[in-house]
Amino acid sequence: MVHNPGVISGISSLFKSLFGLAVSRVELAALELSEIRNHVIELLAIFAAAVLAVWFAIAFGAMTVVALAWESMGWTILLIMFAVFALITAVLVTKGLALLKQNKLAFPATMKELKNDREMLM
Secondary structure (H helix, E strand, C coil): CCCCHHHHHHHHHHHHHHHHHHHHHHHHHHHHHHHHHHHHHHHHHHHHHHHHHHHHHHHHHHHHHHHHHCCCCCHHHHHHHHHHHHHHHHHHHHHHHHHHHCCCCCCHHHHHHHHHHHHHHC
């Protein structure tokens, strides 16, 4: 049985190309995954700071209610602290939501390349 060397070399070259394509797609996915990991860490840090700020806002809000019952002027600083921490919370939550809306937790380049590969093969 005699095989045509052109067919075997063609099949070999096809498998090498497919392997190279698979490796490049895995590398692209790994790169995007590292970017997503950084964004997830940033989002978690923002969320933790927002939770801490909410707890401070609640604590100072409660202290403000107590201080308002007193007949001295000591409540104004507590009210100011309450407003400051409430503002910090609002800013952090807004930043976290903006980060989510930017769709930074997706694989856009990998999905685009996989779609192109699928269209090319079909």
